[in-house]
Amino acid sequence: MERIDVDDGFSMHEYRAKLKLLKDNGDTRILEHRDDLGCPSCGQAFDRLFVTEHRTTSFDTPPDRPFCLARTDEKLLLITH
């Protein structure tokens, strides 16, 4: 399984064919995983990928499933499984 590589940043365009854009607020995006990419943190298959360029972010409710976090110099990623 190809794992998302965040060593040199993260660009959804690199994985465009395997991720479906569900929500786009300009600097915050939610992507749905639709192929066989591995989580950048644990390498396992995942469900959704939340990406923000903000330094901080808040959630009203916690994900109801296991999740991983990853960061690049510019982005914060939350991956739900």
Ligand SMILES: [Zn+2]
């Ligand atoms: Zn993971």
